[in-house]
Amino acid sequence: MAQTLRAARWIAVGILTSAFLLTGCSYGSSNQSNQMPDCDEVLASALQSVRIDDTSGATDSKFQWLTENCSHEYNILVDYTSARVSAQGTLGPDSCDELNQYLVLEAIDLLRADGLCTSGSAAAAAPAPVEQPGGGIAWNEAVGYAGTEQRVCGPLAGNGYSDDDLFLNLGLDYPDPQRFQIVVWDVGGLEPIAYGSRLCTSGLITVYNGVAQIELEDPSLISIYE
Structure with missing residues (x-):
């Protein structure tokens, strides 16, 4: 199954890439050159085009715009399209x-809603959710809880600074758009934290450029488990 799915994904990427080269157009460029489209809106429109097998140039331009401007949404589109071909x-x-091993969660949710993946015996064999220190959800689940207050935990994969602001990347490091990010404003600096340490914090989950995050002003709200 994994080889079949990977082959379908490469076929989907190849089809999209060929379409980009042939059309050479960009989404929303005619009358809305001063207004940047929303990544979610373009993704929704492109998904609808895939569902109805629309192969027009307008559809190709949506694919191209996503790959140039919204990498996470483009990954959702490619994963959905490749699994659709396989299904x-x-x-x-x-x-x-089983698709959890290969595809981003948002693509799997779309496939489930469209009846393009099945529930059954494999569900019983799925690993139990990992219990987080002090409760809460895992870093890779956070994007599904955007707009809500949650406690999020994950292993520190990297960090960075911008002026006095600190960025702690959980699960995956920058620039991977599927990482979870703790942003601490105006902190100046912190004592070094060993990579792999599990960090937990609570707050409102927001999404910035496709990256789920919690913003803090007090670093003492971060719990560290080594």
Whole structure:
């Protein structure tokens, strides 16, 4: 299954890339040159085009705009498209739980909603959620809770500074858009934290440029588990 899905993903990427080279157009460039489209809106429009097998130049331009401006949304689109191709093949849909190993969560949710992955025996074999220190959710689940107050935990994969602001990347390091980010404003600096240490903090989850994050002004709100 993994080889089939990877092959379908490469086919999908190849089709999209070929379409970009042929069309050479950019989404929303005709009458809205001064207004940047929203990544979620373009993704939703592109997904609808894929669902109805629309192969027009307008559809291709949406794909191109996403790959140039919204890497996370582009990954969702490619994962959805590749798994759709696989599900419509001779082997039929895969288990939604099994796809967790290969695809981003948002793509799996879309496939589940469209009946392009199945629930069943594989679900019973899925690993139990990892219990987080002090409760809460894992870093890679946070994007699904955007707009809500949560406690989020994850291993420190990297960090960075911008002036006096600190960025702690959990799970994956910058610039991976699927990382979770703790932003501490005007902190100046902190004692070094060993990579791999599990950090937890609570707050409102927001999404900036496709990256889920919690913003803090007090670094003491971060718990460190080594």
